[in-house]
Amino acid sequence: MKKLINSAETVVTDALAGVAAAHPSLAVDIENKVITRSAGPTAGKVGLVSGGGSGHEPLHGGFVGYGMLDAACPGEVFTSPVPDQMLAATKAVNGGAGVLHVVKNYTGDVLNFQMAAELAEDEGIEVAPVVVNDDVAVQDSLYTAGRRGTGATVFVEKIAGALAERAAPLGEVAATAREVNERSRSFGVALTSCTVPAAGKPTFDLDDQEIELGIGIHGEPGRSRAPLATARDITAAALDAIGADMPLTGDLLVMVNGMGGTPLIELYVVYNEVHRYLAGRGARITRNLVGNYITSLEMQGFSVTVCRLSDTLTDLWDAPVDTPALRWGR
C-alpha cells in the first residue's frame, strides 16, 4: 500500500486538519469530525447536513459553503459516520427553519442518520431526510438493500442548497431534493481497485485486461466483470444501463466523475463519448461537470450521472455557489 498518509489511524483527522488549514471559510471540529461554514447557521434558512464515509473527497466537506451544504460529517474511510456527529452538525446548522439530511442509500448511512434524526427531534429540531439512490447498477428490488446513492448526491446537494439559500421552507427543499434524486441515475466503472488504508491491501483484484462494470463507490463489486474495452464501448455500456432505467431525453445535466485515480485527460475522453452517445439519441446536455467529485480513494475508473433537468432545476443549478470544490457566480 502506497499512500501519502502518516498512519491508517490518523488519515481522516489529518486530512480534516488540512481542510481546516486550507479553507478559512470552513470551521472544522476535527475531534468530532464535523465541518460547518465558519459564518455559522443562517437564521431562517433550512440547514443542509450531509455525511458519509471518508474516501470520497471532495464529497461532502468540499461542498460546504454558500449555496450548498451547511455541514458535512465525514466518517472513517468508507464507513458511515455515527449519530453523534450528525446530531452535532444538525444542532450547529439549525437556523430555526429545520434541517435537511442528505443520506446516501446504504444500510449504515440510513440507520445512523435515522438515529440522529430521532435524537434531533427529541431536541426539538425538525429534520427531513432525502435518501439518494441513483445507482442503476443495483436493482431496486426485494432482493437488495435498494439502489446505492452515488453521483446524484452532488446534484441534490447543489440544487437543494440553492433552494434553501432562497429561504424556501423545509418541506419544499426536501421535495426538490427528492425530485432531483428521482430524475437522476448513475453508473460506475472501475479499472482498478482501491485500498482502504486500515485494510492495507486492495479490496478486490482485477487482472490487467479486466474492468468491473457497475462498481460502487466503496469498492463494492458491481454487476459483472468485462474485458477492458475502448472508452466508447465502456461509456455505451454505462449509458445503456442508465437508459434502460430512465428515458434519456430533454435537457440533461451530466457529470463525468473520476473515481480518484483517473487523470482528467481520460475523463474528457469519456465526456466526449457521453456527448456523442446522447447527441445521437436526440438528448441535449445543457449543463455538465467533468472532474473528481465523488471518489473512491485512488481507484481508477469513472461514473456517469445523468439528471433530467426542468427549467426550475436548471435555474437552481446555475445559482451562485461558493464551496471549495464547486464555485461559480461569486
Add this chain to the structure above:
Amino acid sequence: MKKLINSAETVVTDALAGVAAAHPSLAVDIENKVITRSAGPTAGKVGLVSGGGSGHEPLHGGFVGYGMLDAACPGEVFTSPVPDQMLAATKAVNGGAGVLHVVKNYTGDVLNFQMAAELAEDEGIEVAPVVVNDDVAVQDSLYTAGRRGTGATVFVEKIAGALAERAAPLGEVAATAREVNERSRSFGVALTSCTVPAAGKPTFDLDDQEIELGIGIHGEPGRSRAPLATARDITAAALDAIGADMPLTGDLLVMVNGMGGTPLIELYVVYNEVHRYLAGRGARITRNLVGNYITSLEMQGFSVTVCRLSDTLTDLWDAPVDTPALRWGR
C-alpha cells in the same frame, strides 16, 4: 496499460473534443490543437499563450478564460507542441498589444516556442516569452538544461493573466510573470510511475516501498529514490529542498498539487503537513490551492509549490478568474 481511451493515437484529440463539448466558453480547434476563448481576442489586451505536452491536465487548456490564458496549445502526450500550433494561437489571441508566451523550461518547449516567436514576429506580432523554471529538484547549473518548469506555471498564468486583464502593457505583464517565477519554487514526489499511452508500459519502476524524490512532470526521474515514509517526512524532504533554495518567510502562496492519481484526501494530509512545517518556521500561508492542477497522467504523488507573495501579487491572485479549472470572483 489500463486507460479510458479509444486508442493511444487519438487520446489527445478525443480529449480535446471532450473539452470542446464540455466548455462552451472555449473554442477548440481540434485538428490544429489550439484552445482559445470563444469570445475571441480582447482588443488592447496582451494575449497570453501557453502550451506544452498533454497529460498535465487541467494545465493548460483548463486555464483558458477570463483572467488567465487566452490560448493553450496542447502537444502530444508529454511532447511539447510544434511551432505551427503556437503561431496559430499567437495570431488568434493578438489584440494588438502583443502576446506573452508562457514556456516551461524544457529544451523542447523552449526551442519550439522560440521558433514560433520568430515566425510571429515575422508577421508583425510582438512576442515576449517568460520561461518558467521553478523545480528545485534540478540544479540550475552548467551541468543541466536548467531547472524545469512545473507548478509555478499555474501561478504565472493566473497572475500575469490578471494583470493583462487590467490592460497592462506587454513589458509589464512579462516582467510580472518573470517576477512570479523568480519568487516561486517547487518540488515533486512520485509514489508510482505513469504510463505514456503510446508507450504502453510504465516509464519507470518503483518497488512497493520506494518513492522517487524530485520527480519531474513527465515521469523523468528525480534526485534520488528513498524508502516510502510518512506524509510528514516526505513533505519535510520536499520543503527542505525548497527552503535550501529560497527563504521560506513572509506571506506565501502554496499549492499542494496532485500528480493525477492521488486522491484528494491524501493531498489534504500533505497540505496539513506543509502548513505545520511552514508555521513552525514563522511563515504564513495566506493563499493556497489543494488539488490536481498540473498532473502527470495517472501518476500517484504530489508536488508542492511555494511563491513568496507581495501585496501586488496577492491582489492579482485574488482578481476574478473564470476558467474551467480555476474560478472565483465571477
Add this chain to the structure above:
Amino acid sequence: MDAGFFRAWVAEITAVVETQRDHLTQLDAAIGDADHGINLARGFGAVETALAQASTPTPGSVLRLTGATLISKVGGASGPLYGTAFRQAGKALGDGAEVDLSTLAGALEAALSGVQKLGAAREGEKTMVDALAPAASALSKAVAEGASAADAFAALADAAGAGAQATISMQALKGRASYLGPRSVGHEDPGAASTALILGALRDVAARQAR
C-alpha cells in the same frame, strides 16, 4: 452472572475482534467494503475505554454502555445494529446485580428483535441475524430443557457458528452484499461471522469462570 462476568465477556470480545480483525475485514472485502473488522476493532476498543472509565455495577449497565458506545463509535451498518443489540439486551437484563441463564436467554431474544426492528432483516437474508437468531433459539431451548450452563453456552455458540457457516450458500438480500446479487453466494457474511465470534467469546468466558 454478575457485572464482572459481563465485563469479562466484553473484554474477551475485544480481544477476539482484535485478533480476527483482518479476517473479518477480508470477509467484508469479498462481498462488501473491507471495513467490518476495522469497524468492530475500533468499536470494542472504545468500549474497553468506556468501561474502564465508567462505573457499571450491574450486568445490564455493562451491556447498555457497550451498546451506546458502539453506536457512538462504529458507524456503518454494524454500529447501529450491534449497538442496538447490546442496548436492548442490557435493557432486558434490567438493574439486578446478578442475572440467571433464563434472563440472559430473554436478553438475547431482545437483542435479536432490536436488530430485526432496525435492520428489517429476516433469517436467510445473509446477515448477522442468521447467526443471532439460531443462537438465541438454542439458548432458550437449552434453558427450557434445563441444560447445564456449560451445555447451554455450548449450544448457543455452536448454533451461532453453524448459522454463520450457513450464510455461505445464501444470496444476500440485505446490506451491502445484496448489491452483488447471486455473486454474493459462496462467501461467509462478515456480520454473521462476527456474531459467531461474539457468542463464542461468551461460551469461552463462561467456561473459564466455571473452572
Add this chain to the structure above:
Amino acid sequence: MDAGFFRAWVAEITAVVETQRDHLTQLDAAIGDADHGINLARGFGAVETALAQASTPTPGSVLRLTGATLISKVGGASGPLYGTAFRQAGKALGDGAEVDLSTLAGALEAALSGVQKLGAAREGEKTMVDALAPAASALSKAVAEGASAADAFAALADAAGAGAQATISMQALKGRASYLGPRSVGHEDPGAASTALILGALRDVAARQAR
C-alpha cells in the same frame, strides 16, 4: 545522387524508425520521458505523406521538406533539432538535380552546425551531437582521402554508431537527461541512437543503390 536517392533514404529512415520505435522509446524512458521513438515515428510518418504529396525534384528540396515537416509535426526537443538538421542540410545541397559526396559531406557539417546553434550542445554532453559530429567528420575525412562511396558511407555510419555507443558512459549536460545528473551515466542517449539509425539508413540505401 539524385532526388530519388534522397527520397529512398528518407523512406528507409521511416521504416527503420518504425521498427525501432519501441527501442528508442525505451531508451528515452530510462533517462527521459519515454517518447523519442513515438515522436520520430509520428514525424517520419508525416514526412512520408508530405513527400508523397509534394513535388521534390532536387536532393535539396527533399531534405528541406523533410526538415520543415519534422518541425511542424514532431514537437519536443528532437522536432526542432532534427528539423533544423534536415533543413540546413537541404539548404547546403542547393538546387542542383545531382549532388556528389563532397557536397553531401558539407551538408552534414551544415546540419551539425544548425543543431549546435539551436541547441547549444557540444560534443560530450550526451546528445545527438555525439553521433552527428563524429559522423560528419568521418565523411569529410573519407571524402578528403578520396575514399570510395561505399567506404565513405561505411565510415560515416560506423562513426555515428560508435558515437552513440560512447554516450553510454557520458553524463548528460543537455536535454531532459541532464536532470538526472550522474544517474544518466550508463544509458545510451536516445537522440544519439536515432542519429546512428538515420545515418545507418543512409549507408544501407547507398549500398542498395550501388548494387
